[in-house]
Amino acid sequence: MSIQGKNFIGYQLSAQGQKSFQSYVPAEDKYLPETFFSATPSETELAMALAQRAALPYAAVPAIQRAGFLKAITEEISALGDELLERAHLETGLPMARLQGERARTINQLLQFADLVAEGSWVDATIDTAVPGRAPAPKPDLRKKQVPLGPVVVFGSSNFPFAYSVAGVDTGPALAAGNPVIVKAHPAHPGVSDLTAQAIVTAAKKTGMPEGVFSMLFDNGFEVGTALVKHPVTKAVGFTGSFKGGMALYKLGQEREEPIPVFAEMGSVNPVVILPEKMAASALQLAKTLASSVTLGVGQFCTNPGLVFIIKSEANAEFEAAYRDEIEQVAQATMLTKGICENYVRLSGQALAQDDVQVVGKTLQPVTAFNQAEALILKVSGDTFMSNPTLQEEVFGPFSVLVEFDSPEALKKGIALVKGQLTISLFADPAEAAAQTELIGLMASKAGRFIMNGVPTGVEVCPSMHHGGPFPAATDARFTSVGRHAIYRFTRPQSYQDWDDALLPEELQNANPLGILRLVNNQWSKDAVKQG
Structure with missing residues (x-):
């Protein structure tokens, strides 16, 4: 054709x-x-x-x-x-x-x-x-x-x-x-x-x-x-x-x-929260999983994790070292358009130029084609993150900011600053999560999809998927x-009052000729409507 x-x-x-x-x-x-x-x-x-x-x-x-x-x-x-x-x-x-x-x-x-x-x-x-x-x-x-x-x-x-x-x-x-x-x-x-x-x-x-x-x-x-x-x-x-x-x-x-x-x-920065016990038990695997998700599709999904929140702990050093190693091995890859690539270079450069920013890791592989982007992971303290709006914004591409908070209470303050998201993820052991009801409630209020021990990339096409979220992730959080x-x-409700049965749409006729499930006098049924 x-x-x-x-x-x-x-x-x-x-x-x-x-x-x-x-x-x-x-x-x-x-x-x-x-x-x-x-x-x-x-x-x-x-x-x-x-x-x-x-x-x-x-x-x-x-x-x-x-x-x-x-x-x-x-x-x-x-x-x-x-x-x-x-x-x-x-x-x-x-x-x-x-x-x-x-x-x-x-x-x-x-x-x-x-x-x-x-x-x-x-x-x-x-x-x-x-x-x-x-x-x-x-x-x-x-x-x-x-x-x-x-x-x-x-x-x-x-x-x-x-x-x-x-x-x-x-x-x-x-x-x-x-x-x-x-x-x-x-x-x-x-x-x-x-x-x-x-x-x-x-x-x-x-x-x-x-x-x-x-x-x-x-x-x-x-x-x-x-x-x-x-x-x-x-x-x-x-x-x-x-x-x-x-x-x-x-x-x-x-x-x-x-x-x-x-x-x-x-769009969305899709925050990921890792609690300390989970970090201590799975630092190496977490680093590998996150590096893959951040760089998937050259970071050009609406669900790549642009923020990773952690709480200060001894296991963080092992995680950061592994995270760096994974990112350094990521190959340069072509972005969708020249404009997107230029915008990525500009915005990631702006973030890197902010005060009190460290580089966790970046791509070491050489450029092999035009319009290619290097993966870049930055790290800041919780205080720096909360005081700098530039670090809170989406950078479309293989980019993410690791934010280390001093305490669980500081973490909650950081999450409270986050705008509406498509997704938010929590990595935690079951007992650890059960003790964080306030944190979980706060996180749930921020996104349309709440993920446990998983990354946000990968959107399953099924009835239970909600791909939307509070503004500014979407203009209307009620829809996917x-x-x-x-x-x-793309529909609206239409009521019909006192219509002759033969003039009604088939879905609303007494005989239910299409055999669909209907709510009839507050009871779900596929049966014909009985009159009188």
């Missing part, structure tokens, strides 16, 4: 504008030959008009057919084979094994949502039947279910070209819920985005979806993204990226005449971008 370089507007390809850009190969510091045309205002307007026209027809598509659409997308992505992987390797510098795993994860995500909507109970159908003779006033018949919001704008993320991009954690649940999707492709991997968009459009055509159910627009600036968020047809936005970018979109969404939800995941509950970002 050849890369088109044009904007995908419904079922049409369009390149009306003069502004264009090329795909960059970070490992080789060169550009690939294809040209990608940024969308013009008229092309953006056409994509939104098609999405608006498709919204009601697509919402009315039976769930089993929407599930078929999602499954068809996975088939088309799989059919791209090595071509998709090789393009992603060029555009991101990520190793092939990592990309194979991410593609499999993306397909699995889509299949999970296909199964979810096909089964149907996700709509949270609730029925409270009428009580005409109730005093002092009759009780009406009330029924409620989740319904789609309407057109959803999705921003592709730089660090996951499959799982958080064109067919990823925002597009999948938005389509599953019955919403048209307009993707603003990330300019760091336009070729991957182009190929994936072709797969989605082919699947939409094969399964008879209305034109406008999916569009994708290119731009290597901010104009198109701004226009999409501000457009009156847009009903929600999904974004994964920097705090600055997420907040800019969030403010745009709130400043509209009709404010809309912007579900932005904006991973797992089945991600679908609720």
Whole structure:
């Protein structure tokens, strides 16, 4: 399948504008030959008009057919084979094994949502039947279910070209819920985005979806993204990226005449706390585990541990020496873009330049390609950390700060300073943890996922995963971008009062023709509703 370089507007390809850009190969510091045309205002307007026209027809598509659409997308992505992987390797510098795993994860995500909507109970159908003779006033018949919001704008993320991009954690649940999707492709991997968009459009055509159910627009600036968020047809936005970018979109969404939800995941330093008894028992293994997690993916995951909190103890010296040895052996590796690499060098350098900062360890392996980053671990005292906001901020890359506190009470003060996070981790023996109820409560208040004796990297795609957290990790801590509950970002509750049974959505009809689980008069049941 050849890369088109044009904007995908419904079922049409369009390149009306003069502004264009090329795909960059970070490992080789060169550009690939294809040209990608940024969308013009008229092309953006056409994509939104098609999405608006498709919204009601697509919402009315039976769930089993929407599930078929999602499954068809996975088939088309799989059919791209090595071509998709090789393009992603060029555009991101990520190793092939990592990309194979991410593609499999993306397909699995889509299949999970296909199964979810096909089964149907996700709509949270609730029925409270009428009580005409109730005093002092009759009780009406009330029924409620989740319904789609309407057109959803999705921003592709730089660090996951499959799982958080064109067919990823925002597009999948938005389509599953019955919403048209307009993707603003990330300019760091336009070729991957182009190929994936072709797969989605082919699947939409094969399964008879209305034109406008999916569009994708290119731009290597901010104009198109701004226009999409501000457009009156847009009903929600999904974004994964920097705090600055997420907040800019969030403010745009709130400043509209009709404010809309912007579900932005904006990064995290993912603090790890190691208590003394655990440190004494496992110093060497802890050093190895943390070094691997900090540097995984060149530190370009939203869950790499950027802070490690310890309490002063004799075992710390052994841990630090082992930590240094592990980090020194880490090979230099290519970062996703030239801009990300430059930003990493700048921010890590700023942290290193702060007063009272020590170097625990850094990469000793030589640079072998362009845009490569060295791993760097710094150490500061608890007092230095608490008095210096620069040391509390995320540095996107293979970087972490080891913070040594004088006492458990000082540790709690340090955690209290930490902002909202995607994850927080505690390494402790069971008895040691049981004695720290106050610490555990404080830590739990800071993050969406609380990990015991494990590192934060590795996000399992399953119903119990919560990938979100208190601000500024995300704009709304109540929602996840991973797992089945991600679908609720793109729905709203709709109540029906005193409707004729034949006019109700099937999920709310007395006979329960879809056989879903419903809450009927405060009792969970798949049975038909008995009247009278």
